[in-house]
Amino acid sequence: MGRDKFKDGLEVLGHTVELKDEDKVIIPFVIAEGRFANQQIKVGIQVPPDFDMTPPGGIHISPRLIPINPNPLDHTRAAVSQPFGDEWEYLSRPFNQWALKRTAKRYMEYVAHLLNTL
Numbered sequence: 001m002g003r004d005k006f007k008d009g010l011e012v013l014g015h016t017v018e019l020k021d022e023d024k025v026i027i028p029f030v031i032a033e034g035r036f037a038n039q040q041i042k043v044g045i046q047v048p049p050d051f052d053m054t055p056p057g058g059i060h061i062s063p064r065l066i067p068i069n070p071n072p073l074d075h076t077r078a079a080v081s082q083p084f085g086d087e088w089e090y091l092s093r094p095f096n097q098w099a100l101k102r103t104a105k106r107y108m109e110y111v112a113h114l115l116n117t118l
Contacts, residue, residue: 009104
């Protein structure tokens with residue numbers, strides 16, 4: 001199952017992983033840089049069943065950090081997170097260049113960059 005493979009990769013990186021449902025993981029995360037530097041949040045990730053062939057989509061975060069706007073044209077705002085709950089928001093930011101290296105580590109580098117540049 002993709003979620004378990006992704007979870008194992010996160011644990012190798014030192015993350016404490018909480019499992020939710022059959023396809024979700026939640027990890028505590030501290031944003032390193034940017035306007036939310038040093039903020040402790042939770043990152044929720046829906047993992048596709050065929051991970052590592054397919055990457056997870058955008059991330060879900062709690063608490064909400066940016067305004068909710070479900071219809072932006074340029075992915076600059078967030079939507080309400082249906083799968084994780086009302087206190088979460090979904091950041092619809094596609095992960096490009098997955099074919100170069102399909103690992104949890106590479107995905108988390110993307111997550112860190114995304115959160116550092118919000």
